[in-house]
Amino acid sequence: MCVLGESRLEGYHGLAYRKLVEAGVNVGDTVEVSFGDESFVGRLMPRVESDDDSVVTIKLPNGYNIGLSVVDASVRLVSPAGGLHQQPPVEEAVGFGAGEYVALISTGGTIASRVEYETGAVRPALRASDLMSLVPELEGISRLKTQVLMSILSEDMKPAYWERIARAVYSELEAGAAGVVVAHGTDTMGYTAAALSFALRGVDRPIVLVGSQRSSDRPSSDAYTNLLCAVKFAKESFRPGVYVCMHASTSDPTCAVIPGVKVRKMHTSRRDAFKAVNTRPVAFVDRDKLVFLDESSKGYVVGGGVVFKPGFSDKAALIEYYPGFSLDILNWLAEKGYLGVVLAGTGLGHVSSELVDGIARLRRSGFLIYMTSQCLYGRVNMNVYTTGRRLLAAGVVPLGDMLPETAYVKLSWALANYPLEEVDGVMRSNLVGELSARSVYSGEWT
Amino acid sequence: MCVLGESRLEGYHGLAYRKLVEAGVNVGDTVEVSFGDESFVGRLMPRVESDDDSVVTIKLPNGYNIGLSVVDASVRLVSPAGGLHQQPPVEEAVGFGAGEYVALISTGGTIASRVEYETGAVRPALRASDLMSLVPELEGISRLKTQVLMSILSEDMKPAYWERIARAVYSELEAGAAGVVVAHGTDTMGYTAAALSFALRGVDRPIVLVGSQRSSDRPSSDAYTNLLCAVKFAKESFRPGVYVCMHASTSDPTCAVIPGVKVRKMHTSRRDAFKAVNTRPVAFVDRDKLVFLDESSKGYVVGGGVVFKPGFSDKAALIEYYPGFSLDILNWLAEKGYLGVVLAGTGLGHVSSELVDGIARLRRSGFLIYMTSQCLYGRVNMNVYTTGRRLLAAGVVPLGDMLPETAYVKLSWALANYPLEEVDGVMRSNLVGELSARSVYSGEWT
Numbered sequence: 096m097c098v099l100g101e102s103r104l105e106g107y108h109g110l111a112y113r114k115l116v117e118a119g120v121n122v123g124d125t126v127e128v129s130f131g132d133e134s135f136v137g138r139l140m141p142r143v144e145s146d147d148d149s150v151v152t153i154k155l156p157n158g159y160n161i162g163l164s165v166v167d168a169s170v171r172l173v174s175p176a177g178g179l180h181q182q183p184p185v186e187e188a189v190g191f192g193a194g195e196y197v198a199l200i201s202t203g204g205t206i207a208s209r210v211e212y213e214t215g216a217v218r219p220a221l222r223a224s225d226l227m228s229l230v231p232e233l234e235g236i237s238r239l240k241t242q243v244l245m246s247i248l249s250e251d252m253k254p255a256y257w258e259r260i261a262r263a264v265y266s267e268l269e270a271g272a273a274g275v276v277v278a279h280g281t282d283t284m285g286y287t288a289a290a291l292s293f294a295l296r297g298v299d300r301p302i303v304l305v306g307s308q309r310s311s312d313r314p315s316s317d318a319y320t321n322l323l324c325a326v327k328f329a330k331e332s333f334r335p336g337v338y339v340c341m342h343a344s345t346s347d348p349t350c351a352v353i354p355g356v357k358v359r360k361m362h363t364s365r366r367d368a369f370k371a372v373n374t375r376p377v378a379f380v381d382r383d384k385l386v387f388l389d390e391s392s393k394g395y396v397v398g399g400g401v402v403f404k405p406g407f408s409d410k411a412a413l414i415e416y417y418p419g420f421s422l423d424i425l426n427w428l429a430e431k432g433y434l435g436v437v438l439a440g441t442g443l444g445h446v447s448s449e450l451v452d453g454i455a456r457l458r459r460s461g462f463l464i465y466m467t468s469q470c471l472y473g474r475v476n477m478n479v480y481t482t483g484r485r486l487l488a489a490g491v492v493p494l495g496d497m498l499p500e501t502a503y504v505k506l507s508w509a510l511a512n513y514p515l516e517e518v519d520g521v522m523r524s525n526l527v528g529e530l531s532a533r534s535v536y537s538g539e540w541t
Numbered sequence: 542m543c544v545l546g547e548s549r550l551e552g553y554h555g556l557a558y559r560k561l562v563e564a565g566v567n568v569g570d571t572v573e574v575s576f577g578d579e580s581f582v583g584r585l586m587p588r589v590e591s592d593d594d595s596v597v598t599i600k601l602p603n604g605y606n607i608g609l610s611v612v613d614a615s616v617r618l619v620s621p622a623g624g625l626h627q628q629p630p631v632e633e634a635v636g637f638g639a640g641e642y643v644a645l646i647s648t649g650g651t652i653a654s655r656v657e658y659e660t661g662a663v664r665p666a667l668r669a670s671d672l673m674s675l676v677p678e679l680e681g682i683s684r685l686k687t688q689v690l691m692s693i694l695s696e697d698m699k700p701a702y703w704e705r706i707a708r709a710v711y712s713e714l715e716a717g718a719a720g721v722v723v724a725h726g727t728d729t730m731g732y733t734a735a736a737l738s739f740a741l742r743g744v745d746r747p748i749v750l751v752g753s754q755r756s757s758d759r760p761s762s763d764a765y766t767n768l769l770c771a772v773k774f775a776k777e778s779f780r781p782g783v784y785v786c787m788h789a790s791t792s793d794p795t796c797a798v799i800p801g802v803k804v805r806k807m808h809t810s811r812r813d814a815f816k817a818v819n820t821r822p823v824a825f826v827d828r829d830k831l832v833f834l835d836e837s838s839k840g841y842v843v844g845g846g847v848v849f850k851p852g853f854s855d856k857a858a859l860i861e862y863y864p865g866f867s868l869d870i871l872n873w874l875a876e877k878g879y880l881g882v883v884l885a886g887t888g889l890g891h892v893s894s895e896l897v898d899g900i901a902r903l904r905r906s907g908f909l910i911y912m913t914s915q916c917l918y919g920r921v922n923m924n925v926y927t928t929g930r931r932l933l934a935a936g937v938v939p940l941g942d943m944l945p946e947t948a949y950v951k952l953s954w955a956l957a958n959y960p961l962e963e964v965d966g967v968m969r970s971n972l973v974g975e976l977s978a979r980s981v982y983s984g985e986w987t
Contacts, residue, residue: 250891250928252864282887286864363889363919409865415885417859417949418698418732424858427873439861441728443809445696473809482696503863 105141109148114170115139123176123231126153129169135161136173140229157348160229160316176231193271196238197329200263202256202287203247204280206307206318230322232382237330240272249280249306254407254507257290261405264291264302268401274301274329278322281306281360281368284339288355289504292337292527294405302337303329304355308366317342317366324350324380331385332378336527342366343379351376356501356529359471372471373496373531406511408434413503415439415469416446422453425464434510435463435518438491439499444468444475448482451489458490461515465492465506465522467499474531492519495530505529551587555594560616561585569622569677572599575615581607582619586675606675606762622677639717642684643775646709648702648733649693650726652753652764676768678828683776686718695726695752700853700953703736707851710737710748714847720747720775724768727752727806727814730785734801735950738783738973740851748783749775750801754812763788763812770796770826777831778824782973788812789825797822802947802975805917818917819942819977852957854880859949861885861915862892868899874908880956881909881964884937885945890914890921894928897935904936907961911938911952911968913945920977938965941976951975 103121104112120126120139127136128151137153140160150162151170233239244263245256264275279287288304295302305325307318325340328350337355342348344367353371362368378387410433414424428436440446444466446454458464466486468475474496477483487493494502502522509521525531549567550558566572566585573582574597583599586606596608597616679685690709691702710721725733734750741748751771753764771786774796783801788794790813799817808814824833856879860870874882886892890912892900904910912932914921920942923929933939940948948968955967971977 248891248894248926248928250887251893251895253893254865257864282889282891283864360888360916361918363914363916363921365919368916368919407865409867411865412870413861413863415859415861417946418703418729419700419853419855419857419953421855423877424870424873427870431869441696442806443728445694445728447697447699448694449697468809470806470809470814472807473811473814475809480694480696482694500863507865 107142107148107151111142111149111151111165114165114168115151118170118172120170120172121176125173125176126151127171127173128153128163128165129171130167135163137161138176138231154229154319160319191238191240191271194273196240196272197326198264198267198270198272198275199239199241199278199326200260200267200275201241201243201278202245202249202252202260202280204249204278204282204284204306205309206278206280206305206322230319232323233326236323236327237273239326240267242267247280249282249284252280252283252287254290254409257287257294257407257504258405260287261291261294261403264295265401265403265405268295268298268300272300274303274332276322276325276329277302277304279304279306281308281341285355285358285360285369285498286500286504288337288339288358289498289501289529290407290508292355292529293505293508294403294407295337296402296404296527298337298401299335301329301332301334302355303352304337304339306341308342308364308368320348320381321350323382324352327382327385328352328378328380332387334377334387336377338377339369340380341369343376347381349379349381352378352380354528356527357498359498359500372498373474374528404508404512407504407507408510409507410434410510411503411506412436413439413499415499416441418447420446420450422450425450425454425457425462429457429460429462433462434515435465435506437465437467437494437499437502437506439467439469440475441469443473443479443483444477444486444491444493445480445482446486448485451482451485454486454491455489463492463506463515463518463522464490465494465502467494467497467502469499471498492522494522497530501529553588553594553597557588557594557597557611560611561597564616564618566616566618567622571619571622572597573617573619574599574609574611575617576613581609583607584622584677600675600765606765637684637686637717640719642686642718643772644710644713644716644718644721645685645687645724645772646706646713646721647687647689647724648691648695648698648706648726650695650724650728650730650752651755652724652726652751652768676765678769679772682769682773683719685772686713688713693726695728695730698726698729698733700736700855703733703740703853703950704851706733707737707740707849710741711847711849711851714741714744714746718746720749720778722768722771722775723748723750725750725752727754727787731801731804731806731815731944732946732950734783734785734804735944735947735975736853736954738801738975739951739954740849740853741783742848742850742973744783744847745781747775747778747780748801749798750783750785752787754788754810754814766794766827767796769828770798773828773831774798774824774826778833780823780833782823784823785815786826787815789822793827795825795827798824798826800974802973803944805944805946818944819920820974850954850958853950853953854956855953856880856956857949857952858882859885859945861945862887864893866892866896868896871896871900871903871908871910875903875906879908880961881911881952883911883913883940883945883948883952885913885915886921887915889919889925889929890923890932890939891926891928892932894931897928897931900932900937901935909938909952909961909964909968910936911940911948913940913943913948915945917944938968940968943976947975 137155140152303325343351357374361370586598749771789797803820807816
């Protein structure tokens with residue numbers, strides 16, 4: 096938790112600081128930076144740590160941040176921020192009533208990162224409080240309680256961290272947050288969204304993961320819009336469950352809210368990289384409105400509230416099948432002590448028929464084997480072709496339209512929280528929307 | 542090679558045969574099958590082997606096949622096929638001039654399969670000649686020389702078979718075919734398309750892989766349209782290269798022709814499952830027209846014609862990274878004698894930073910490691926984040942916008958055809974369009 100809004104020229108020093116002081120400008124004020132004929136008007140943003148002390152960052156009216164060197168520029172105050180910084184948007188949660196605030200938990204990632212200007216590379220650095228100072232509009236949506244739980248690159252996420260995040264979210268819900276926003280790197284955000292979905296099954300409030308594809312102090316960062324939309328959904332939707340909230344398209348500041356077990360990062364760099372797979376987003380959000388696409392589901396409420404099971408095992412694996420794939424890999428996993436594997440097979444859920452006998456042996460030895468499809472869209476159906484039926488007979492458990500990555504996370508979770516003999520039953524059951532009786536194909540991929 | 546068109550009631554026996562003989566109907570004729578008030582008019586199709594001798598298969602005007610039990614139905618000849626079966630559409634290639642015909646090589650898969658009516662399951666069975674008798678319209682497009690090279694389930698495809706197919710295609714080109722169509726199961730068609738692309742680099746004619754998502758004697762099979770379009774493209778496009786030709790959408794009989802190194806099966810069951818990833822189809826085809834989207838590329842012609850390198854190694858692997866992934870898997874691959882691995886990392890091309898030192902050790906020992914993205918769309922860029930730069934320093938080779946599956950096939954091919962010290966250079970080079978300088982994003986996935 097932290098208090099924001101005290102510094103008036105956060106992060107600025109050197110030339111930029113002097114020019115801003117001369118102009119009588121504070122962070123949050125609207126300023127004009129002029130280069131001869133050309134000028135830019137926008138809100139002065141706090142400056143992220145940098146060796147280059149000649150640059151000021153302003154947020155343009157379209158929500159983009161832009162960094163401008165003031166070496167040859169003049170700076171002019173257009174209008175002060177007024178009361179904006181008199182009432183800091185973040186306060187100690189002491190005194191917040193239950194449901195009056197959103198808890199924002201930062202785990203790291205690009206949304207919480209700064210550019211190293213000397214290299215152009217990105218490192219995690221920002222605290223949750225910094226995020227919020229980038230989006231003063233949050234004040235109009237909700238009081239916020241912030242916490243930096245960890246500060247890691249999202250590719251470094253692992254099952255043990257899923258548990259830490261689940262515990263932190265659970266604590267915030269217990270303490271009375273209206274909803275929880277988890278700032279997370281995008282690389283593995285889908286996996287963590289699935290992990291929280293299982294760990295906090297039956298949750299009665301929204302848990303929203305949010306990230307950005309471009310760091311928050313770069314021009315064209317999506318951090319601003321995504322964070323605004325995520326907090327809005329957490330505070331105003333009253334929709335139970337775990338979701339990812341990210342840009343819905345490249346062209347407008349609307350975010351899609353997608354169920355955490357049916358979301359996948361489908362592009363390396365586009366702002367609208369996150370797609371609902373075999374389902375639709377539950378809602379679209381922008382700064383002004385919140386539109387539900389799917390009113391039917393009210394979440395997976397379990398009698399008696401949240402079933403909190405935060406553990407994850409490291410004895411699960413995810414393996415994609417390909418022509419030339421050798422059974423040796425699965426045998427090695429079993430020998431190494433792995434308890435089960437999720438296969439991403441071909442098409443409707445196949446691997447080479449040459450592997451069937453070996454797979455049957457592995458199953459008889461107690462090694463668990465689940466089938467998903469590397470197609471990602473659609474669902475496995477192992478009754479159509481001979482090989483599928485032989486794999487079923489060998490004990491492979493088909494997982495319908497479950498994403499391979501979601502199935503892997505679920506297996507890791509099931510192994511940590513249920514006796515081994517119950518894991519097949521858990522995997523076959525639809526607990527939080529991960530396994531649809533019939534898939535709703537979004538038009539997105541067509 | 543085979544001669545078609547001699548049998549007039551191919552595959553029919555029992556009740557259906559008797560009713561057809563009574564009605565004076567031959568395969569290819571237009572018939573009416575009536576059930577009291579309801580009747581169906583269409584062209585009588587040859588009957589695929591089945592225990593149920595009461596069913597006739599007719600092709601409706603919309604191109605769909607439908608199976609009708611004639612136990613309580615009457616059958617009437619509407620109009621005879623005329624000369625259709627007097628001039629068999631398939632002939633011995635003896636006497637065909639170079640460029641006058643398309644070679645059709647069948648490898649198995651659903652397009653060459655029949656339904657087991659007793660179980661509803663599908664087994665490979667049809668010969669190439671049977672395929673063509675299902676599509677008499679092929680006669681108007683091209684003379685055809687057919688061959689059943691193998692009859693396998695596509696999930697059983699493996700690198701050694703890629704070589705057999707490559708050799709068969711090469712022979713047909715040497716013999717003078719205008720183009721080659723390869724009938725193939727859909728599960729692994731993308732992998733084989735990539736394999737032929739590399740094995741037959743510099744080919745001067747079209748090689749078109751075609752399959753079907755529903756078997757050719759089922760109602761709503763896509764075999765008819767796909768085969769028609771594939772043969773048309775092979776004969777009429779004069780476009781060098783290896784392509785996949787499959788339904789472009791669910792709603793009309795148009796096929797998309799997609800480069801073999803940029804195609805992926807992205808749905809388990811839809812007819813339009815094959816998508817161009819990080820590129821666009823080169824053309825759309827239907828029975829009446831052939832429209833090029835991309836006139837710019839004339840294929841990857843290498844001076845002196847095709848560079849025929851049909852070998853593939855089984856010492857390559859494809860591994861998807863996930864949170865909790867252990868370096869042990871890579872160490873085991875190296876110990877087991879694998880020469881290299883294609884990683885499908887997260888986002889722009891990452892794995893956990895905890896793995897970097899171990900990966901550097903593996904590289905120093907001579908084990909080859911390549912990076913693609915599990916996002917599939919977009920391209921790896923390992924200069925943006927610290928972990929990416931550390932992985933580059935460790936010797937990981939980034940593969941741009943190459944699909945993980947294409948990269949795996951290319952590695953298998955490179956290991957079999959180049960000295961180990963040249964493989965990195967081969968993998969980094971764009972040989973047949975697998976690695977674009979800049980990706981063209983189709984609108985398909987948005």
